[in-house]
Amino acid sequence: MNERNERIFGVACTFRKPADVFHAAEKVRDAGWTRWDVHTPFPIHGMDQAMGLPRSKVPRLTLLGGVTGFITGCLLTWYMNSYDYPLIVGGKPYWSAIFPFPVLYECTILFAAFGTFFGQFILNRLPHHHHPLFELPNFARVSDDTFMVVLEAHDPKFHVDDSRNFLQSLGGQEITVIRD
């Protein structure tokens, strides 16, 4: 085996009940882990708090996109109707905030949508064509009847044997070391 194949992605362990994985997540959170994840077949209410996850940063990018879009719309309509080719339409001013308002809010919505879509793309580090967890033989079962906690190797607290023991102490069942 070469060095690349020996690199460890993390340690995974499975749970059979939502309550078990929920309490395990709380203990991982309280132990101060930052690079780890929980995989469940369905959304579990309160899991965000149990994992200590902060609010998503996507709304900020949405707002940024929206403001950019509004300004772009203003500049677009002002440049075309009032600066580059001044034209009187329907007796209205060359530029005011009223007649181009549909353009302004359409631009706001469009850019806000761009901010949201590309924002989540970047924050989720997409596109991501492969993930080491896919190598795990029983990973497909987390979309069926199994719950999984994965401690990742790039967490400063990570050490293979300690992590394995820690997961064991949480009541995890099948504990697997995942190679990168």
Add this chain to the structure above:
Amino acid sequence: MSDSSSNLSSKWTTILSFGVIALVAAWALAFLGLGQHDHRPALSVLLGCLFWTSLLIGMLMLTMITRVFDAGWAPVIRRNWEFMIGALPVVLLLGVVPLAFLPDFRHLLWEWTDLKHILPSGHEVGHDPILQAKEWFLNEKFFLVRISLYVVFFSVLTWAMRNWSFKQDTDRTASHTHTLHAFSAAGIPLGAVALTMLAFDCLMALSYHWFSTMYGVWFFALSIRLALAATVILTYRLSNGGWLDGILNQAHRHVLGCLMLAFTVFWAYISFSQYFLIYTANIPEETFWYNIREFNPVTGLKSDWWGVSMYLIFGFFLLPFLALLFYRSKIVPKRLLTIAVIIFIGGIVDLWFNAVPRQIVDKTAPEGFTVSPFLCGGLATDLLAIAGFGAIVIGLFLRSATKAETIPVHDPRILESINYHE
């Protein structure tokens, strides 16, 4: 029922009597105004009535919408709407109905009902070709029939929404939820027609030359905004020493905050679209309505109504909109309360903007009329009438709360509602 909530309910007679006194005072002023041929105090009574009518219609619509969509979060909050909407027929009967049925008040407020009324052009209303073309709809008999129908319709609907819901408390029958589901499915479209016609008759017809197909939707948007703002204020009070203490949670506030944001945008969308279409088409028979809300016809300068319209854009839309974009504004109780109060006050200002400006015949003015001012003694009577109707609504709300469980304990979704989670 806990001690604190029964204390709250026991205050209903005091609050109701305060409301009756304030309303009697407002009506007395309206009768005094009648003697001087001054429509403004009568308009105050109409405004007070329509403000609470709008708010209660919003709550009625929210009650039906949450029923139809089987909203899991709703039951603990909906019970308070059910307590509130019982006052809707009373508010109509104490305000719009006497104003419409007493000929003197009717002629004073709805000028088209007085065929001898002189228009700024110098002609009589009866000879106005615009009114003659609309006469099949705008005639006194049909007007009074419609006003009566609103009272009957809203009485039946509010009675139905309360009756089966309250019955469920005692007989524990889940099928009442299906009955109410069916009533709501029929009630939403019928309610939409009724509230649109009510807005046409009570508000738009105050200026019968003008017409806008957006008007009913505007009234609906305002109603829901007012209903949500009032719900936030009410539930804030009820969760601090009332029957929602320990029951109202962060997720309930969040959902109310999200709905407030949605309907703030919706209101702006409708109000702007109405303005935008009239601005673009630029037809005098439509633009005059906005012109009297912007310029003083004597001097041609911006009037105080222009300031009011700017307040609506920045204070009633932009400020709550920007504030509600932030997650924490929707979950921190005091912040949400502040925004709700801003919307509540803005709703009064929006009604002022829509109902108060009118052309008053003045032969000395160049255009033949002046416009009723914003800053005048009428504002005080408006607030008196709003407070009067409001105290009656709150008094009846607290009285309702003694008649049924304050939490719908046997609603099939009560556990889901209490444990509602974001």
